[in-house]
Amino acid sequence: MKKLGTHALSDLCLKTAYLLVNGGAETYRVEDTIERIGHSLGSDVRCYVTVTAIFIEINHQNYKFIKSRLGGTNLQMIDDINTMSRQLAEKTITGEEFTLHINHLYRNKRTTDFPFYIKAIGAGLVSMAPMLLYSMPLYYFIYCFFVGIVGYTISYYLSRLSMLPYADLFISGFVIALLAITLKDLGITTQYHTIIIGATMPLVPGVAITNAIRELVMRHAVSSMVKFLDSLLVASSIGFGIASALIIF
Amino acid sequence: MDIIENLVLGGLSAIGFSLITNAPRRAARIIGITGALSWTVFYILKNYSHMNILIANYIGAVIISALAYFFARRYRLPENIIVIPCLVNLVPGGNAYRTILYMVQNNYSGSINQGLQTFLIASFLAIGLFTTPYVAATIKRLKMLKRTGRKL
Numbered sequence: 001m002k003k004l005g006t007h008a009l010s011d012l013c014l015k016t017a018y019l020l021v022n023g024g025a026e027t028y029r030v031e032d033t034i035e036r037i038g039h040s041l042g043s044d045v046r047c048y049v050t051v052t053a054i055f056i057e058i059n060h061q062n063y064k065f066i067k068s069r070l071g072g073t074n075l076q077m078i079d080d081i082n083t084m085s086r087q088l089a090e091k092t093i094t095g096e097e098f099t100l101h102i103n104h105l106y107r108n109k110r111t112t113d114f115p116f117y118i119k120a121i122g123a124g125l126v127s128m129a130p131m132l133l134y135s136m137p138l139y140y141f142i143y144c145f146f147v148g149i150v151g152y153t154i155s156y157y158l159s160r161l162s163m164l165p166y167a168d169l170f171i172s173g174f175v176i177a178l179l180a181i182t183l184k185d186l187g188i189t190t191q192y193h194t195i196i197i198g199a200t201m202p203l204v205p206g207v208a209i210t211n212a213i214r215e216l217v218m219r220h221a222v223s224s225m226v227k228f229l230d231s232l233l234v235a236s237s238i239g240f241g242i243a244s245a246l247i248i249f
Numbered sequence: 250m251d252i253i254e255n256l257v258l259g260g261l262s263a264i265g266f267s268l269i270t271n272a273p274r275r276a277a278r279i280i281g282i283t284g285a286l287s288w289t290v291f292y293i294l295k296n297y298s299h300m301n302i303l304i305a306n307y308i309g310a311v312i313i314s315a316l317a318y319f320f321a322r323r324y325r326l327p328e329n330i331i332v333i334p335c336l337v338n339l340v341p342g343g344n345a346y347r348t349i350l351y352m353v354q355n356n357y358s359g360s361i362n363q364g365l366q367t368f369l370i371a372s373f374l375a376i377g378l379f380t381t382p383y384v385a386a387t388i389k390r391l392k393m394l395k396r397t398g399r400k401l
Contacts, residue, residue: 024270026329075272075330082327114268122268129262129338132255132292152269197346201262202269206337210329213375239349246353 004095006062009043012099014066015106016081017047017054021068022109023077026211027051027223033085037098040089051223070230073207076111116156123152123202130198143183144198151176152202166237169203173241176200181249196242203238205231252289259288259338267334276330283316284335291339303373309339310377318381332378341370 004012013034020030027049038045038058046057055065084101087093105111114122127148128141151172158168176199180192189195208231215224263284264277272280291309294300317331344367351360394401 025327029327029329073270075267075270075276075333078327079273079276079330083325086325111271113271119268122265125261125265126269126337129258129288130342132258133295133343135296193346193350197342200346201337201340201342202266204337204340204342206266206340207270207333209371210333210336210378214378217375217379235345239345242346243349243353246350 004041006058009038009041010056010058010062010064012102013038013045013047013056014054014064015102017049018066018068019077019105020081021049021051021054022072023075024073024207024211025078026214027220028215028218036089037085041095049223051226070226074111080111120149120153124149126202127198130201131194134194136194140189140194143189144195147176147179147195147199148202150179151199155203166233169234169237170241172203173200173238174245177242177245178249181245200238205234208234255289255292256285260285262338263334266337270333272330272334276326279320279324280331280334283313283320283331284338286316287312287335288338303369306339306370307373307377310374311380314378314381318385336374339374341367344370
């Protein structure tokens with residue numbers, strides 16, 4: 001197998017780490033994967049990841065870093081890269097093929113994705129589960145399904161449209177509370193609390209909180225704090241959206 | 250009847266969140282099974298045995314992490330892909346909502362009550378998630394020590 005040059009290898013490692021961080025992987029997993037890729041390509045690679053920057057050192061001489069950004073979850077990306085790095089370690093694909101795949105992923109910044117209407121239906125399904133806990137009658141499930149879809153749709157499109165990061169969550173929290181209160185005022189449902197609880201479920205920052213706690217326990221304090229603050233801000237912006245609707249109406 | 254309803258909806262909602270986060274298609278079946286089982290156990294413990302809600306959440310999280318540990322090795326998936334969609338059901342959304350609601354109603358002591366409970370439930374979920382990997386790693390380590398005959 002032809003050995004990659006240090007320059008090409010450091011580029012490859014940076015791109016892989018960038019994709020993994022943007023897919024929502026834990027930082028210690030990213031570092032581990034990069035070091036294993038370097039090992040199976042025959043070089044000594046060290047990697048240090050905070051969420052906002054990635055540092056790479058190859059064979060104690062070539063240093064590089066790349067700026068990255070918080071946000072985005074794409075579990076398919078993590079799975080793809082994980083499978084490829086495992087194949088690389090088992091020598092079923094060569095270094096050139098691996099580089100080609102990573103370059104392709106890096107250029108497009110996306111993998112196979114579900115169409116939007118399927119994601120919206122998924123959001124509706126997530127909203128229905130909390131109704132079971134409060135043992136509500138059947139029609140609550142149906143209203144919650146639709147309110148959840150509306151909330152998710154608003155946050156999905158606004159997050160692509162606007163530059164201000166937390167505004168989409170504030171607005172969708174506001175709209176969800178508004179819809180729930182309207183349903184109650186029209187006399188369709190008897191109370192709005194459970195519908196709000198259910199419909200905000202798809203917006204909950206589950207990935208960020210889970211990763212933050214795991215990283216904190218694995219002693220990656222910097223990235224864990226960044227993610228923790230982010231998830232706290234997400235949760236409170238949804239909460240303040242709901243609160244302002246409750247105060248106004 | 251109640252149990253079947255819970256199994257179906259728990260699985261569906263876990264799969265729903267996996268659609269939002271774009272989980273790989275081959276994982277959907279596994280996520281459904283894990284989500285359904287963990288949610289149903291949590292529901293039974295909470296509604297029928299009147300156990301402390303912290304313990305119910307803890308056991309739910311232990312089941313998620315145990316199944317994720319098993320399936321991740323069997324089907325060669327990252328554990329995170331299974332854990333994230335299943336955990337969403339157990340997130341204390343109701344308590345978090347009530348924290349905000351009481352704050353709006355000027356009931357600050359009630360708000361702090363609910364906020365603390367939210368924090369406690371979240372911490373117990375985290376402890377539950379770490380139980381299985383910790384136990385598994387300890388057993389593996391002990392076996393290795395026994396095989397090589399080294400002391401701790």
